[in-house]
Amino acid sequence: MFRKRHAALALTGALCLVTTACAGSSDGKGGATAAAADSPGYPVTIENCGQKETFDKAPDRVAVMNGASVAEVSTLLALGLGDRIVANQQTYGMSEVPGRAKAIKGLPTGNVKQNDAFDIPREAMLGLRPDLVLSTTAYGFDGKNGFATRAQLADVDARSYVSPQGCDQDTSHMTIDDSYMLLRDMGKVFHVEDKADKLIKASRKRVAEVEQAVESEKKPDVMVLFSNMSMGANEFSSVAAKGIYNDILAKAGGTNVFESVSKTSFADLSKEKVAATDVDALVVISYNDPHPDAYAEKLLKEFPQWPAAKNHEYVVLSDSAYLGPSNDIAVDRIGRMLHPDAF
Structure with missing residues (x-):
């Protein structure tokens, strides 16, 4: 795909x-x-x-x-x-x-x-x-x-x-x-x-319930990327920057830490840029990757300085993070990952 x-x-x-x-x-x-x-x-x-x-x-x-x-x-x-x-x-x-x-x-x-x-x-x-x-x-x-x-x-x-x-x-x-x-x-x-x-x-009901639960919480800086996916020249070329991912994050009580680095939907980032950014949590989107959790764990080990690594904060999603009928699932799962005490 x-x-x-x-x-x-x-x-x-x-x-x-x-x-x-x-x-x-x-x-x-x-x-x-x-x-x-x-x-x-x-x-x-x-x-x-x-x-x-x-x-x-x-x-x-x-x-x-x-x-x-x-x-x-x-x-x-x-x-x-x-x-x-x-x-x-x-x-x-x-x-x-x-x-x-x-x-x-x-x-x-x-x-x-x-x-x-x-x-x-x-x-x-x-x-x-x-x-x-x-x-x-x-x-x-x-x-x-x-x-x-x-x-x-x-x-x-x-x-x-x-x-x-x-x-x-x-x-x-x-x-x-x-x-x-x-x-x-x-x-x-x-x-x-x-x-x-x-x-x-x-869907609106489920999204609204999550928004209400997390509305008073601090919004963590989240990195959204596709597991084992290459779409550009750099090592991290499948990082979501804009689009539906950001709306999902916002409703789940988070913010995209790489939103400003690209004018298009995806950013093509060097390892150095990623390492220099504080990432509070990961959202890994898997397409036909049988081991997306392993990919997330690899990133957390690769960047131990991230708050996400120290707190082991990540969630794996697939089609709910895309345009389609299941965005409420993504909002719910990300919200519960970012703010477990709010539910």
């Missing part, structure tokens, strides 16, 4: 919606037809990255592009829509949600031969005959990269959707609210708004 593609996406921007989702074209192609009369709740028109699209029924042939994410596939699964997926390229290998990693692994891939960006090339995408294509950012619809464009998809009556903050591929401003927007949009597209609202309400 990450590979070189993740570095390109993250450093230039693992999403610009207005308030909704995305689908067919605004010229009425695939829009309100006679089928709409047989589909209660339709047609549905949404705006996504400045493009209006209309659904006349719930999609039933969904292609999920890689995009260095699991947000889209996890959101569909959380809404009970896994049976609509005909080709999923998103994988993570692990999840805080019981059964999710196994469910993702069991989804059809469409037998697609991925391109050099580890994603679905144009001809393969068109051959899948999707009625909805989901991409984490606009990168997945860039013809220069060998992908089917949104216009080409519309020509074959397929809708398309770019996830929140993905229009300009700059994820540095992403927050948990973008995860809720993704849920709402998919809820509207598939006419399962009640389920989406229920998930959002439960």
